[in-house]
Amino acid sequence: MCGIVGYVGKKTALPILMTGLKRLEYRGYDSAGVALVSQFGCQVVKAVGKIAQLDKELGDHAYEQTVGIAHTRWATHGVPSVLNAHPHTDQAGEIALVHNGIIENYQSIREALERQGRKFRTETDTEALTYLIAEYYEGDLTEAVRKALSQVEGTYGIAVVSSKDPDIIVAARNGSPLIIGDGGDEFFVASDVSAVLNHTKRVVFLDDEEIVTITRKGYQITTIDQATITPHVEEISWSLGQIEKGGYDHFMLKEIHEQTATLCDAIRGRLNFEEGKPRLNGLNLQVDQLRTIDRIIICACGTSWHSGLIGEYVIEELARVPVEVEYASEFRYRSPIIPENSVFIAISQSGETADTMAALREAQHAGAITLGIVNVVGSSIARVTDGGVYTHSGPEIGVASTKAFTSQVMALNLIAILLGRMRNLSVQQGLELINYLEAIPGQVGKMLQQDETIKEIAGEYYQNNNFLYLGRGVNFPVALEGALKLKEISYIHAEGYPAAEMKHGPIALIDEMMPVVVIALKDPVYDKVISSIQQVKARSGRVIAIATEGDTEIASMVDHVIYVPKTHRLFTPVLSIIPLQLLAYHIAALRGCEIDQPRNLAKSVTVE
Numbered sequence: 001m002c003g004i005v006g007y008v009g010k011k012t013a014l015p016i017l018m019t020g021l022k023r024l025e026y027r028g029y030d031s032a033g034v035a036l037v038s039q040f041g042c043q044v045v046k047a048v049g050k051i052a053q054l055d056k057e058l059g060d061h062a063y064e065q066t067v068g069i070a071h072t073r074w075a076t077h078g079v080p081s082v083l084n085a086h087p088h089t090d091q092a093g094e095i096a097l098v099h100n101g102i103i104e105n106y107q108s109i110r111e112a113l114e115r116q117g118r119k120f121r122t123e124t125d126t127e128a129l130t131y132l133i134a135e136y137y138e139g140d141l142t143e144a145v146r147k148a149l150s151q152v153e154g155t156y157g158i159a160v161v162s163s164k165d166p167d168i169i170v171a172a173r174n175g176s177p178l179i180i181g182d183g184g185d186e187f188f189v190a191s192d193v194s195a196v197l198n199h200t201k202r203v204v205f206l207d208d209e210e211i212v213t214i215t216r217k218g219y220q221i222t223t224i225d226q227a228t229i230t231p232h233v234e235e236i237s238w239s240l241g242q243i244e245k246g247g248y249d250h251f252m253l254k255e256i257h258e259q260t261a262t263l264c265d266a267i268r269g270r271l272n273f274e275e276g277k278p279r280l281n282g283l284n285l286q287v288d289q290l291r292t293i294d295r296i297i298i299c300a301c302g303t304s305w306h307s308g309l310i311g312e313y314v315i316e317e318l319a320r321v322p323v324e325v326e327y328a329s330e331f332r333y334r335s336p337i338i339p340e341n342s343v344f345i346a347i348s349q350s351g352e353t354a355d356t357m358a359a360l361r362e363a364q365h366a367g368a369i370t371l372g373i374v375n376v377v378g379s380s381i382a383r384v385t386d387g388g389v390y391t392h393s394g395p396e397i398g399v400a401s402t403k404a405f406t407s408q409v410m411a412l413n414l415i416a417i418l419l420g421r422m423r424n425l426s427v428q429q430g431l432e433l434i435n436y437l438e439a440i441p442g443q444v445g446k447m448l449q450q451d452e453t454i455k456e457i458a459g460e461y462y463q464n465n466n467f468l469y470l471g472r473g474v475n476f477p478v479a480l481e482g483a484l485k486l487k488e489i490s491y492i493h494a495e496g497y498p499a500a501e502m503k504h505g506p507i508a509l510i511d512e513m514m515p516v517v518v519i520a521l522k523d524p525v526y527d528k529v530i531s532s533i534q535q536v537k538a539r540s541g542r543v544i545a546i547a548t549e550g551d552t553e554i555a556s557m558v559d560h561v562i563y564v565p566k567t568h569r570l571f572t573p574v575l576s577i578i579p580l581q582l583l584a585y586h587i588a589a590l591r592g593c594e595i596d597q598p599r600n601l602a603k604s605v606t607v608e
């Protein structure tokens with residue numbers, strides 16, 4: 001979604017801002033712009049489309065300013081256009097502002113200013129805030145921002161510059177992430193660490209309702225209520241290499257192939273073989289709290305919701321604790337019942353998804369213990385929850401989530417075994433389970449070797465316009481996730497279904513033009529899944545089966561088989577999803593799609 005980057009230092013700001021914007025491209029956007037500031041004014045250049053378009057618009061002109069802000073916009077209020085793109089300026093063109101989030105009461109602010117004769121040029125909520133800051137400006141930009149923000153309802157991450165105060169950036173956050181990059185004698189503001197990582201690894205995460213004034217000498221953080229905040233500088237462990245393609249054609253393919261390593265990272269130091277149980281100190285829960293949990297509520301969106309569904313099967317079976325999994329956007333608006341001794345788990349790669357954050361607040365309000373399964377260290381969800389498990393998958397740049405998903409599932413497996421051991425599982429049973437988990441990264445490596453075979457299968461099907469994905473039990477959510485991957489990046493219509501439900505509707509769609517991907521692993525429902533396959537074949541459907549290594553009989557019934565190594569039945573999703581990720585990738589590549597930044601999608605959805 002929208003991205004912000006700002007620079008204050010001694011170097012020419014423009015190239016730094018442009019590189020920062022490129023690093024933010026992965027979040028998804030439809031227009032971009034920069035504002036460069038000096039005592040002579042704010043120079044604003046904007047363009048619709050990709051950063052390359054903005055580059056073109058900037059032309060060969062020498063921009064020498066050493067302070068500036070830049071933005072990638074993902075339209076919410078008003079169509080993607082040069083006018084609606086950020087930065088926005090006040091009527092005099094002296095103040096420029098970039099904004100992530102939504103100003104909910106912008107209409108009333110706008111109407112009040114219009115009554116005073118101000119003329120607005122756009123339909124955006126952001127322009128109203130820019131004008132309001134200008135209204136309050138009396139020689140101190142920070143104070144003007146503070147006064148304006150005290151009138152604002154909604155969410156924001158903003159960065160503001162003014163030609164009357166040309167050596168500073170004022171930034172603030174409420175519900176939309178913002179970090180300060182501390183480069184010693186140059187400073188940055190950004191919505192995401194990847195925008196500043198090639199300059200500094202020292203960052204400060206701003207908290208809600210904090211305002212920072214950044215100069216060439218340093219930065220000062222205060223709250224909206226004027227309390228002074230002592231900054232806590234954190235060292236980012238991500239390397240620049242992790243946010244580059246490293247020889248792969250797309251970030252998504254690189255991230256799929258990283259899963260052997262990321263799954264190792266997800267379990268590293270967390271398997272206690274002596275006690276046959278995972279070590280999850282970050283949960284911040286006492287043994288008696290773990291034992292008395294009566295109910296688990298999992299909320300998430302998109303791919304993270306699918307990992308939650310897998311978690312439901314694994315936790316209920318291993319720990320016998322009832323689990324409810326809900327879309328975060330639904331949970332928050334339906335007066336949910338959150339009984340005592342409930343634990344609420346928010347799952348989020350970015351840790352910033354607005355709906356998940358809102359559901360989490362709802363659960364906190366009701367008094368639940370809240371945990372996060374989060375990838376981005378220091379993100380809002382990670383900081384607001386009582387405890388949790390970091391997935392340690394490193395930066396995920398491809399919009400379609402892959403490595404973050406498998407690590408989320410791994411984290412849920414760990415939680416399930418831990419809860420099981422607190423209740424009904426013996427040391428021996430726990431040990432067997434964690435031995436299975438330990439073997440999974442190597443097995444994923446084996447699955448990835450089938451990349452070429454999967455590419456060949458993709459070659460046979462990439463022109464089809466509909467796909468059906470079937471699975472049962474713990475592999476039903478894998479079918480959902482496989483279908484989601486395909487539709488996200490190839491724009492092919494795909495649906496995931498529990499295999500047995502096919503006969504209640506989707507079977508009507510089956511013909512030779514409808515490829516059906518079936519996860520048919522050797523488990524207690526194998527025979528039932530085989531009978532679904534036969535129903536598809538009887539109607540001339542074409543089947544790609546994901547089967548257990550050694551299952552030779554299935555090959556004669558289907559068109560293609562991709563084999564998955566043996567593991568514990570409940571842990572198969574981490575393996576069975578790998579071919580589905582690769583299939584979606586290769587189909588999208590053959591169709592010539594923009595894989596890392598699919599149309600209309602955003603990596604981190606920070607609006608409702």
Ligand code: G6P
Pocket residue numbers: 301302303304347348349350351352353356399400401601602603604605
């Ligand atoms: C967006 C992304 C999805 C992601 C979902 C939830 O829609 O495009 O890939 O699964 O948000 O994101 P989160 O960061 O909360 O996991």
